[in-house]
Amino acid sequence: MPELPEVEVVRAGLAPAVTGARVIAVEVMDPRALKRHTPLGEVPGSAPGEGGHGRTLSTEAGRSRAADFERRMTGRVLAAPLRRGKFMWIPIAGESGPASSAPEPTTALLAHLGMSGQMLLRATDAADDRHVRIRTWIEHPEHGELRLDFSDQRLFGSLAIDDLVDAAPGTIPAQAAHIARDPLDEHFDDEAFVAAIRARSIGAKKLLLEQRLVSGVGNIYADETLWRARVHPDTPGASLSQRGAVTLLHHMREVFAQALAEGGTSFDEQYVNVNGQAGYFAHSLNAYGRGGEACPRCGGLIKRVPFAGRSSHFCPKCQRKR
Numbered sequence: 637m638p639e640l641p642e643v644e645v646v647r648a649g650l651a652p653a654v655t656g657a658r659v660i661a662v663e664v665m666d667p668r669a670l671k672r673h674t675p676l677g678e679v680p681g682s683a684p685g686e687g688g689h690g691r692t693l694s695t696e697a698g699r700s701r702a703a704d705f706e707r708r709m710t711g712r713v714l715a716a717p718l719r720r721g722k723f724m725w726i727p728i729a730g731e732s733g734p735a736s737s738a739p740e741p742t743t744a745l746l747a748h749l750g751m752s753g754q755m756l757l758r759a760t761d762a763a764d765d766r767h768v769r770i771r772t773w774i775e776h777p778e779h780g781e782l783r784l785d786f787s788d789q790r791l792f793g794s795l796a797i798d799d800l801v802d803a804a805p806g807t808i809p810a811q812a813a814h815i816a817r818d819p820l821d822e823h824f825d826d827e828a829f830v831a832a833i834r835a836r837s838i839g840a841k842k843l844l845l846e847q848r849l850v851s852g853v854g855n856i857y858a859d860e861t862l863w864r865a866r867v868h869p870d871t872p873g874a875s876l877s878q879r880g881a882v883t884l885l886h887h888m889r890e891v892f893a894q895a896l897a898e899g900g901t902s903f904d905e906q907y908v909n910v911n912g913q914a915g916y917f918a919h920s921l922n923a924y925g926r927g928g929e930a931c932p933r934c935g936g937l938i939k940r941v942p943f944a945g946r947s948s949h950f951c952p953k954c955q956r957k958r
C-alpha cells in the first residue's frame with residue numbers, strides 16, 4: 637500500500653508533465669474510481685445505489701458522476717501537484733492558466749491511491765495498461781500531448797474534484813483537512829508531535845499510524861521507524877523519554893528520505909512510479925516482511941505478530957518492551 641514516499645515519488649514524477657498543462661478530454665471508464673467525487677449540488681454519499689464507500693453505485697448515478705467529473709475537468713489548466721501524507725492533489729487553475737491576475741484555485745483534482753492506485757503518464761498512442769479506470773488527455777506547452785491514466789486493480793483508490801479549504805499556511809482539499817502535516821512538511825511542528833505522543837498511553841506503533849498526529853506513515857514505515865529507533869511497537873507513548881520521542885521522529889524522517897531516494901517500496905508489486913516502474917526500497921527493509929529472518933543489527937530473529945488485521949515485524953532482542 638502506497639505510503640508517503642511512494643505518493644511523493646508519484647507527485648514528483650507528475651510535476652513536470654502536468655504543471656501548466658491543459659486538460660483536453662477526460663474519459664471515465666469505471667465510475668467506481670470516483671467513489672470520493674461528489675457531483676455539484678449533490679450531498680456526499682447520497683447517490684442512488686451507493687453503498688460501502690461508493691464501491692457499488694447504480695448505473696445511472698455512476699453515469700451522472702462521471703459526466704460531472706468529465707465536464708468540470710475538461711478545458712481546465714492544472715497547477716503544480718502537492719501532497720500531504722498519502723493524499724496528493726493537483727490544483728485546478730482555471731481556463732486560462734496560472735497568471736498573476738488569475739484568482740487562486742478553489743478546487744483540486746484529489747488522488748487517493750488506496751491499495752493499488754497508479755497514476756501513469758503515457759504517450760497518447762501507447763498501449764493500454766491494465767485496470768485503467770479514468771483516462772485524461774493533457775496538453776503541456778513544452779511536452780505536447782500526454783495521457784494521464786489512473787489505474788486501480790482493487791478499487792480502494794479514487795480520483796475526485798474537491799474544494800480547497802484554508803490550511804494556514806496554504807490550502808488543502810477538504811477531504812484531507814483532518815490529517816496532520818507530515819514530517820517532510822516544513823511546517824510540521826516537531827515539539828507538538830513529541831508532546832502529543834508522550835501524553836498518550838497507547839503503543840508507539842498505533843501512535844505512528846494515527847494520521848491526526850502525523851500523516852503518511854503506514855504499516856511498512858511504522859515498522860521500519862520503530863526498528864531503527866529500537867522501540868518495541870507496544871511501548872506506550874507516555875513511557876518514551878523526551879529524547880526517545882525526538883529520536884523516533886528523526887528515524888522516521890531518515891527512513892522516509894532513504895525510501896524516497898530508492899524510489900519507494902514495491903513490496904506487493906502494486907506500487908509503481910508514473911512510468912510504471914517499481915521502486916527498490918523493499919531490498920532495504922530491515923524488519924517489515926522479514927519475519928523469521930535474522931535481524932541485520934543483532935542477528936536475532938525478526939518476529940511477526942498480528943496487528944490490526946495485518947502484521948507487525950520487530951526484533952524482540954533490540955526492541956525490548958519497556
Ligand SMILES: [Zn+2]
Pocket residue numbers: 931932933934935936951952953954955
Ligand atoms: Zn535485533
